[in-house]
Amino acid sequence: MVTKILIIFSLCLLGVLSQNSYVASNIQWSNNGLTATVNYPGNPAQPVVANLLLNVTFETPQRIRFKLTDSTTARWEVPDIVIPPSAPVTIKQAQYTVKVNSSPFGLTITRNSNGQVIFNLDPTQVFQYNNQDIILLNNLNYATNFYGIGERVTNFPILPGVYTIFSRDAAGPYDDGQPPGSNMYSNQPFYLALDSEGNSHGGFFLNSNAMDVFITSTSIKFRTVGGVIDFFVFVGPDPEDVITQYHQLVGNPVLIPYWGLGWNHCRWGYNNLTALQWAYNGYISNNIPIDIMWTDIDYMIGYQDFTLDPTRYPYDEFQDFIDTLHEAGRRFVPITDAAIAQTNYFAYNTGLTQNVYIGSANHPGALVGQVWPGNAVYIDWFHPNATGYWHSMMSQLRQVMEFDGFWCDMNEPSNFCNGECGYPEHYNNLPYTPGQTDLNTKTIDLAGTHYGGLIEYNVHSLYGMHMAINSASFFTDVLNTRPFVITRSSFAGLGRSASKWLGDNFSQFNWMAYSIPGVFNFNMFGIPLIGADICGFNDDTTPELCSRWFQLGTLYPFARQHNTKEAISQEPWMMGPTLLETATWAIRVRYSLINYYYYLMFSVSLNGGVVFKPAFFEYPGDANLQDVHSSDNFMVGSALIVHPVLTQGATNVTAYFPSDLWYNWYNGLPISLPYNRTIVLNAPLRGLVNIHMRGGYIIPRADDHPTAMTIQELRYSTITLVVALDAEGVASGGLALDDGLSVNTISSGNYTLMTYMYKQVSSKQGILSFTSSNHKYTKAAGEYPGVSNVVIYGCQSQISAVTVNGVSVMDNQQFDGTGNVCSAEIVGVHPDDITQLNFSF
Known part of the structure; x- marks a missing residue:
């Protein structure tokens, strides 16, 4: 009897016993979207909201918004959160297609580039709009991993289950959605969806009322106790595309003071x-x-x-x-x-x-x-x-x-x-x-x-x-x-x-x-x-x-x-x-x-975008990174992957690597990956976390980090450019310069973005170029004094000379032929004064 009661309750909770009785009519298309009336036929009893207005807007080429509101009575809507587009886009500009089913009401949004459905208000499934019980189901009908839906301590991706969103003073516990109610401090009704081939899209439910989110392997459903349905769909198709499209809506992250790091x-x-x-x-x-x-x-x-x-x-x-x-x-x-x-x-x-x-x-x-x-x-x-x-x-x-x-x-x-x-x-x-x-x-x-x-x-x-x-x-x-x-x-x-x-x-x-x-x-x-x-x-x-x-x-x-x-x-x-x-x-x-x-x-x-990211953001087609190895490693930007020790008593870590060239961050030694791209890394307790640098990137390492007592001191430190070559002998990176404090740095343009680009032209020659995309920051005396060394991971021979306009600027050089790491000490130049360094081997 207890088992039967639990099954019936679960079915009710999931909305299986509910029906979609709404009908759409008076569908009016415009160049920037559509409107329609969505009604519940007959004379439904309270608390059904019988008369709805559908408004679909093509907000940007990659973002579509649809709202379902009570056409007769104003309801609570969250103010001042989203940044509206300067002007909606046209049907021809949109990278998605929308279709409306009239009876029963349904709404489908498809990504144009590959025909994939990224939102499906399925007319054959539950849809409900009661005064204090609104249900919106996105039934994708294909295997999907969902990420986001915060705040909680949970798996990544989210396991099938029911997840509550309502700001609450609760330090955990772990939330696997069985049962719901382990919500925590924040209310973040945004998700990233990722299929097995690496195609991504996203959704954001702009609603501040308490809600449950039902996750299955093929669908996501929102059930809220108030407000309206105000939903945004993001086309992607890569994970970071989805995130930047979402940040365009809610605002890019605030520029923090430099000292805050x-x-x-x-x-x-x-x-x-x-x-x-x-x-x-x-x-x-x-x-x-x-x-x-x-x-x-x-x-x-x-x-x-x-x-x-x-x-x-x-x-x-x-x-x-x-x-x-x-x-x-x-x-x-x-x-x-x-x-x-x-x-x-x-x-x-x-x-x-x-x-x-x-x-x-x-x-x-x-x-x-x-x-x-x-x-x-x-x-x-x-x-x-x-x-x-x-x-x-x-x-x-x-x-x-x-x-x-x-x-x-x-x-x-x-x-x-x-x-x-x-x-x-x-x-x-x-x-x-x-x-x-x-x-x-x-x-x-x-x-x-x-x-x-x-x-x-x-x-x-x-x-x-x-x-x-x-x-x-x-x-x-x-x-x-x-x-x-x-x-x-x-x-x-x-x-x-x-x-x-x-x-x-x-x-x-x-x-x-x-x-x-x-x-x-x-x-x-x-x-x-x-x-x-x-x-x-x-x-x-x-x-x-x-x-x-x-x-x-x-x-x-x-x-x-x-x-x-x-x-x-x-x-x-x-x-x-x-x-x-x-x-x-x-x-x-x-x-x-x-x-x-x-x-x-x-x-x-x-x-917009992310700093500390799952590796599948860079390698979305790698199924192992989507689930099995989704959070036993992480990437800092696009250049570094980290494999920390997460279990008691361990002195090594079994590390899975995406298919790429990887070098030990600390010494530049390349790693040789077996067929399954999984190796055992030494990880002594009294030691450094395993960090590897991806080929194709340049990182400006602060020279004074062994002695500095504040990061303020590092504003006056020379830098070593760590160049990790990809298979083509190319690498790039950057440096942001500003005063670290001013409020309107970005809007005023009072900053300098330095871009580094290295190219191995031949076995005997390489070029490191310095370009500035916004050279407007005037440095304080002694700030960012320049490049002291260049270290190249993946070089094939020692550096014989570094010159600027034919003049030697190299003081010393070193070469490790075993690990293919070479370096050169640079003297007498500053990137502010030059556009490139020429390397001879």
Whole structure:
């Protein structure tokens, strides 16, 4: 009997028992799309929305949008997220074809280049548009891997199952969709779909209400409790094509400050300034680079936002500490929580005066929840006074704490009560409940009221994004500098203003491994500055786990160590010599690559795309990379592949490589791949993570990485151009130069993009050219002093001369005939002054 009940419930959950009764009529085509009426015949009972309007728009050649809205009554629609096209494209320009089935209603979108269906609202399958239960099925009818649909700790690709999207304060657990309800902090209803031949397309459901997403091997279905159907389909056909097309819609990632790529350190539990200074001094005394020091809620008076405890963090002494950081080119970032303590102090009182709090559905005045300071109220980000209020509070905090970035936490928003403390919950008896979990769990009452007649039920998942955006605009609008804002909760489009970390993880090997898909996903979502708490936040780490996590985590775009006060100390020097050496080496490996990382970050801010990516983004036709080896390796940009150790006790790693030329990053030795392209790499605990460089690329390695203590110092370091030749003897790469701070760098064009191109013309001659696509940045004195060495991976003989216009510029050369690595020391030239170097062999 129990089995039968479960089967029936599962069928109902999947919508198998539902039918599509809608009929499309009055289909009107235009040159830029179509409209139609979509009606439910007869007189359906509530809650069916019977009269719909279909609007299909050819937004760009690679993107199509369709909306289904109530033609008689306005419904909630998410505002200010997507960037509309300057003008829709015509049918002839579109790289897709759309067809509408009239009875029953259906909608099919096909990619023109190969005739593949990339969206299919199948008229024979479920379609439902009820007031609080909308179902939209994309039935592809061919084998597909789906990626994205965040936020969760899960497999990559997503396993068949049911996945909930609704911002929620939940640190896991692992989510395999069986059952639903393991959703986490963010609301990201975007997916990438990939077939076995490497053809990709994408979909984005612009809806902020709670929803479940049903994944099978051939379909994806959305079931939401409100809003409208507003859906975008992206043609691809390559994975990165899909992502750049999506970023064109939600905005390219914000250009972060250069210093934001440095090493970050934090811990919850530095209960006074002495403890924070101890942590900082530990880095200095152990000769470990450090760029950004953070504080958790320890610094506050009673956990009240925008306060600084003068007893534990004396104002003058704390400012002296921050001045010390600044004088050394370092930065400081504090945490701020989402809720304002409901007590008699300036932040709460000012908010009352300006009426900026979410209202209660139970009584006049503000909705009351409970978090770290006790009773608390929440900002109504839709109120016209909210931004000014928030900036004023940040300004007051900065008068006693000269911070450089901002950390937004608890902004799902989190609440230690379910709903409003002391009152019955609302919306806890819905026709359908995503995740099979009360939506008020650990958050504020969904009946809470917002400015303009809005309710929390519709806007809940937007809270964290608005908190982060308003924090970011303080830096751009008030301080006139780039924002460095890290948030826990996010929604689509956050990345054009702020960044994120993966939240409260655990000190376990499997959580370390699952961080890789987490970073993949948020790169796809348009938030490339992303990372997990290195060594884990909750529970006690071990020297082995922490060492392995440093080897991996220092290559996250956002690299920060952080843990809870309940766990053991995990600063690099606190767990013995192995961790100390491994952590230091790992950070310095990152610093050697800092020019490459900044070039990648600059490029995605300019054009969209990803920085930290699954290897199938570069090799989409490789079926092994789509699934079996989808996340036991990763690529940084297009040039580097990394195979970290992800299991306890391992001293080697079985590494699968895409079909290409690969060289050891550290020494240039080529690897010889067997037929299955799988080899065993040595990976000692006290050592460096395995990184290999792809033939065809050039990376500008910072020469001073072994000694630099901040990445600011690396702006004044010479560089070695590491040239990895492909099978044709060609390689290319780039360098982005700007001041690292200005807000409007891209829009003003105040930057220089240097492009390097090497070509082996013959066995006796090679040419390395230097070109600039936007030579507008005026360097500060001593910045980027030039190329000191050129190292060539895959060369066949030693370099006999390097010349510019016939004049020798080579001082010394070396050649390793066993590994086919050659190098030349370059003297007396600067890429600003030349266009090419000529190599003789």
